[in-house]
Structure formats: structure tokens, C-alpha cells
Amino acid sequence: xxxxxAPVDKTTRQDLIxxxxxxxxxxxxxxxxxxxxxxxxxxxxATVSRDLAELGVLKVGxxxxxxxHDPGSAGIEVLPSFVLGIVPARNQVVIHTRDGTAGAVSSxxxxxxxxxxLGTIAGQDTVLAISSDDExxxxxxxxxxxxxxxxxxxxxxxx
Amino acid sequence: xxxxxAPVDKTTRQDLIxxxxxxxxxxxxxxxxxxxxxxxxxxxxATVSRDLAELGVLKVGxxxxxxxHDPGSAGIEVLPSFVLGIVPARNQVVIHTRDGTAGAVSSxxxxxxxxxxLGTIAGQDTVLAISSDDExxxxxxxxxxxxxxxxxxxxxxxx
DNA sequence: GATATTTATTCAAGTTCTTGGATATTTGCG
DNA sequence: CGCAAATATCCAAGAACTTGAATAAATATC
Numbered sequence: 001x002x003x004x005x006a007p008v009d010k011t012t013r014q015d016l017i018x019x020x021x022x023x024x025x026x027x028x029x030x031x032x033x034x035x036x037x038x039x040x041x042x043x044x045x046a047t048v049s050r051d052l053a054e055l056g057v058l059k060v061g062x063x064x065x066x067x068x069h070d071p072g073s074a075g076i077e078v079l080p081s082f083v084l085g086i087v088p089a090r091n092q093v094v095i096h097t098r099d100g101t102a103g104a105v106s107s108x109x110x111x112x113x114x115x116x117x118l119g120t121i122a123g124q125d126t127v128l129a130i131s132s133d134d135e136x137x138x139x140x141x142x143x144x145x146x147x148x149x150x151x152x153x154x155x156x157x158x159x
Numbered sequence: 160x161x162x163x164x165a166p167v168d169k170t171t172r173q174d175l176i177x178x179x180x181x182x183x184x185x186x187x188x189x190x191x192x193x194x195x196x197x198x199x200x201x202x203x204x205a206t207v208s209r210d211l212a213e214l215g216v217l218k219v220g221x222x223x224x225x226x227x228h229d230p231g232s233a234g235i236e237v238l239p240s241f242v243l244g245i246v247p248a249r250n251q252v253v254i255h256t257r258d259g260t261a262g263a264v265s266s267x268x269x270x271x272x273x274x275x276x277l278g279t280i281a282g283q284d285t286v287l288a289i290s291s292d293d294e295x296x297x298x299x300x301x302x303x304x305x306x307x308x309x310x311x312x313x314x315x316x317x318x
Numbered sequence: 319g320a321t322a323t324t325t326a327t328t329c330a331a332g333t334t335c336t337t338g339g340a341t342a343t344t345t346g347c348g
Numbered sequence: 349c350g351c352a353a354a355t356a357t358c359c360a361a362g363a364a365c366t367t368g369a370a371t372a373a374a375t376a377t378c
Binding site: 187188189204205207208209211212 | 323324325326327
Binding site: 028029030045046048049050052053 | 353354355356357
């Protein structure tokens with residue numbers, strides 16, 4: 001269906017990548033390239049590699065997560081040091097954080113593409129993340145835990 | 160003094176232009192070019208012309224005003240339709256707006272470079288802008304009025 | 319409306335960017 | 349360790365961007 005017949009420049013393609021990452025479960029650059037092809041954008045794996053690096057996309061387990069650059073806001077790298085505990089409950093995830101950092105954490109979560117979070121509410125040291133259903137919440141909790149455990153090195157050295 | 164001996168790329172130069180515009184009273188592209196030269200950045204008038212256009216700088220009377228691009232926020236073009244009245248009072252300016260639009264108007268004013276505004280407070284249909292002194296407030300009021308009167312065409316067609 | 323000032327555009331050259339193909343490197347797993 | 353999968357990097361060619369000089373167009377001034 002998607003036959004976007006246009007040369008598409010780099011920026012457009014990267015925006016598309018962010019969208020695809022948040023919609024589908026993509027775990028390899030080849031997969032991303034194929035997803036792009038589905039949308040009518042054909043590029044080599046090398047290009048996907050460079051795009052992911054420039055976008056600062058993070059690979060956690062075998063799932064890409066993207067946090068759109070926003071100078072002035074906290075980055076995903078604060079999670080490991082701010083998050084103390086993660087507990088899924090029904091379709092929610094209760095995240096315990098260092099005192100005073102709940103706002104920063106929820107801000108990051110709000111901006112991460114690829115997380116099945118509908119919205120967040122932050123207190124002083126607690127963030128409540130709402131997902132659509134129990135399964136999604138479980139997945140979200142797992143991913144956040146992975147992020148906190150993982151070396152925050154993104155998929156490439158963003159110059 | 161300012162002898163920034165570096166080739167300076169386009170972005171750096173444009174950021175510098177925004178700063179110079181808000182600090183000094185610049186009214187011609189030649190003047191901007193000279194101000195840049197003072198900082199050690201030498202460019203032709205043609206380049207300044209293109210920079211101002213790309214930055215979306217507006218010329219009101221013989222004063223440049225810049226509103227940094229911020230997709231997602233209202234642009235300066237909303238002023239003519241939202242602002243109903245402008246009254247300077249001491250070091251303040253009281254701006255009457257269409258009901259519900261005071262927030263948008265204050266947001267724009269906060270972001271305009273070159274206006275001598277220390278800060279703003281918005282109600283429902285009123286914005287209070289605080290300047291450092293009576294003279295500055297008077298100037299601010301005049302500039303806002305000019306903006307509202309002027310054709311909002313920026314200094315160039317930002318492609 | 320003629321002149322001077324200010325701004326925009328055209329042109330050409332030099333530079334940088336972008337990208338695919340090939341290849342090297344890294345990572346994960348037995 | 350050795351293999352396979354995944355990712356990063358080198359290289360070269362073409363595309364796109366950047367910029368100054370010259371010039372045209374627009375605007376202001378008298």
C-alpha cells in the first residue's frame with residue numbers, strides 16, 4: 001500500500017524510522033531496512049546503521065528504543081542512576097525513583113518512542129506509567145529494567 | 160577583543176546573529192555584517208540576507224526582531240489576530256488579547272529576541288509584560304504595536 | 319519620479335554531505 | 349575457539365549545500 005514515490009531525504013527517512021520503531025517490533029538493521037522498503041523507501045543496511053547512530057537509537061535486548069533528541073531535557077542515560085525500582089501492576093507500572101527525580105524520569109519515559117505507555121504521572125519519588133493493558137505494562141516494565149541494566153551506549157557514536 | 164579565530168560554520172554564525180540582534184540595535188544587513196566582523200566573523204551582505212531569511216527574522220521599523228523557530232509553539236504571526244490592545248504603564252506593558260489567547264501571546268513574547276522584556280505573566284485575556292524601566296516598556300509597546308500592524312512577511316521566504 | 323539605500327537573486331566555484339557496495343569488526347552462541 | 353549474525357567503517361561518486369561577487373529588485377527619500 002504505502003508507495004510514497006518520492007526520493008525522500010535523510011530527515012524524512014529518519015523521522016519514518018522513529019515512527020516505524022515505535023509501531024513495529026524491530027530488532028535488526030536489516031529489519032528496519034525492510035520496514036522502510038515496505039513504505040517505499042529503499043536504503044542499504046549501512047545507511048540504517050548511520051541513521052540509528054545519528055538518531056541516538058538504543059538497542060535493548062532485541063528491540064530498538066528511540067529518544068528524540070531534546071537539548072534541555074534529561075536523556076535516557078539518567079534512568080540507570082535515578083530509577084530505584086520497577087513494579088508492574090495490572091496495566092500500570094509503578095516506578096520508584098530517587099527523591100525529586102520522578103519528574104525527570106517521567107519526562108524521559110514520555111518521550112521514548114517504542115514504549116507502550118499511554119501517559120505518566122509523577123510525584124516526588126514515584127512515577128506511575130499507564131499502559132493499555134496488563135501485557136503491555138509487563139513489557140514496559142521489562143524494557144525499562146533492561147534499559148537501567150544496559151550500558152547506555154547508543155547504537156553508534158553520535159558525533 | 161572578540162577575535163574568534165575559527166572558520167565558524169553556518170549554524171554558529173546564525174546563532175551569533177540572533178544574539179547580536181537581541182543585544183545591539185541593528186537595522187540593516189550591512190550593520191549586521193559589521194557586527195559580525197566585530198566578533199571576528201566576516202561574511203558578505205548576501206550571506207546575511209540569506210541568514211536572516213532562514214532565521215525568520217522580522218524587520219519592524221528599522222529594528223530586527225527574531226523569533227527562534229519552535230515547531231509546536233505559536234509563531235509571531237498570531238499577534239495581529241490575537242492582540243486587541245497595548246498599553247504601557249510604568250515599566251510594564253498591559254496587553255489585551257482575545258479571550259483564551261493570552262497564554263499563546265505571552266509565549267511568543269517570551270521567545271522574541273530583541274524585545275526588552277524581562278518576563279511575562281498571562282491571564283485569560285491579558286498579558287502583563289515586565290520591562291526593566293519605563294523607557295524600555297514604552298519601546299516594547301511600540302514594537303509590539305508595529306508588529307501587529309506590519310505585514311508579517313519575514314525578511315525573506317523561508318523555503 | 320529620480321536617486322540612494324537596502325535587500326534579494328543569479329551565477330559559479332569550492333566544499334561538504336549522502337549513500338551504496340565491499341569489507342572489517344564486533345557480538346552471540348555453541 | 350570457530351562460526352554466524354549483526355553492525356560499523358572505508359571508499360568513491362554523485363548530489364546538495366554554502367558563499368562571495370555582481371547585479372537585479374524593492375524600498376525609502378526628497
